[in-house]
Amino acid sequence: MISVAIxxxxxxMGKLLVKNVVEDEDLELKQVFDITRVGEDAGEIAGVGKTDVKISDNINELNSDxxxxxxxxxAAVKNIKVASEKGVKLVVGTTGFSDEQWKEIETAIKVPAVISPNFSIGVNLFWKTLEFVTPYLLSYDVEILELHHRFKRDAPSGTAIKAANVIKKIFEEKGIKRELRFERSGISPRGDEIGVFGIRGGDVVGEHTVFFLGDGERLEITHRAGSRQAFASGAIKAVKWIAGVDEPGIYTMDNVLGF
Ligand SMILES: NC(=O)c1ccc[n+]([C@@H]2O[C@H](COP(=O)([O-])OP(=O)(O)OC[C@H]3O[C@@H](n4cnc5c(N)ncnc54)[C@H](O)[C@@H]3O)[C@@H](O)[C@H]2O)c1
Known part of the structure; x- marks a missing residue:
């Protein structure tokens, strides 16, 4: 049995993960943390009945696998530091880290950790597909568009930024410079760039399209998430995988899925 804190x-995402952990016979929901609904039963909040696991706002109590x-x-940067100090393995789905926060995380990690801006299998294959097609489309312009629900805080999405970096790296390996560009207004001619833009509204779970725009044609590669369960299933897979890893370090879903 793997004991899990959320x-x-x-x-x-947290409520859905509570449900997934409670319903999985290999996992035990041991601790739950949040700054809202403190003291409430996690199972009741998630709609899966009483679990007797109550929300705490003190991450220093962490003692799960x-x-x-x-x-x-x-919050994630702090939680990663506490988990590292206590030897608790990590599965991190939080997005929106600044470069500085990433450096802090890389320095702090002393446990095995899967960190991914997107845990869905489809999105991980979407990134792989970009690796496959980009070398054949080096003369094409590349733009990325993402859509998310009205409550998403960070923009562009971590998934879109990772897609842009996958493409940028391939261009760079071929000696071609491409900067990421996150906004355009006024007089803004296209430069050596990959545009990354976000749309926010409604209840869109998450959609990403990469446009490869050439003369006389364009190729669009799209992933659409229809439900957050796609992310939750991947995160649960990552929990089971990381539980069997002893070597500290940052792993990705490529490692979990065996790509
Ligand atoms: N990697 C993936 O596959 C994936 C998928 C979906 C969402 N996400 C990311 O996961 C994060 C959460 O998404 P969401 O839609 O569930 O957001 P949400 O706003 O519904 O939930 C975030 C929760 O974190 C809590 N929180 C804030 N500060 C905290 C702290 N210091 N300690 C403990 N809890 C704290 C909030 O109270 C809230 O309940 C976002 O960064 C989102 O982009 C990643």
Missing amino acids: AGAAGR VLIDFTIAE
Whole structure:
């Protein structure tokens, strides 16, 4: 049995993860953390009945095998540091880290950790597909568009930024410079760039399209998430995988899925 703690347990992803952990016979829901709904039963919040696991706002109480973190960047950095100090393995889905926060995380990690801006299998194959097609489309312009629900805080999405970096790296390996560009207004001619833009509204779970725009044609590669269960299933897979890893370090879903 793998004991699991969830940070952000009162959030959209957190509640779904509580449900997934409670319903999985290999996992035990041991601790839940959030800054809202403190003292409430995690199972009742998630709609799966009483679990007797109550929301705490004190991450220093952490003592589970694996901590799953779906919070906000600032909180995740702190939670990663505490988990590292206590030897608790990590599965981190939080997005929106600044370069500085990433450096802090890389320095702090002393446990095995899967960190991914997107845990869905489809999105991980979407990134792989970009690796496959980009070398054949080096003369094409590349733009990325993402759509998310009205409550998403960070923009562009971590998934879109990773897609842009996958493409940028391939261009760079071929000696071609491409900067990421996050906004355009006024007089803004196209430069050596990959545009990354976000749309926010409604209840869109998450959609990403990469446009390869050439003369006389364009190729669009799209992933659409229809439900957050796609992310939750991947995160649960990552929990089970990381529980069997002893070597500290940052792993990705490529490692979990065996790509
Ligand atoms: N990697 C993936 O596959 C994936 C998928 C969906 C969402 N996300 C990311 O996961 C994060 C959460 O998304 P969401 O839609 O569930 O957001 P949400 O706003 O519904 O939930 C976030 C929760 O974190 C809690 N929180 C904030 N600060 C905290 C702290 N210091 N300690 C403990 N809890 C704290 C909030 O109270 C809230 O309940 C976002 O960064 C989002 O982009 C990643």
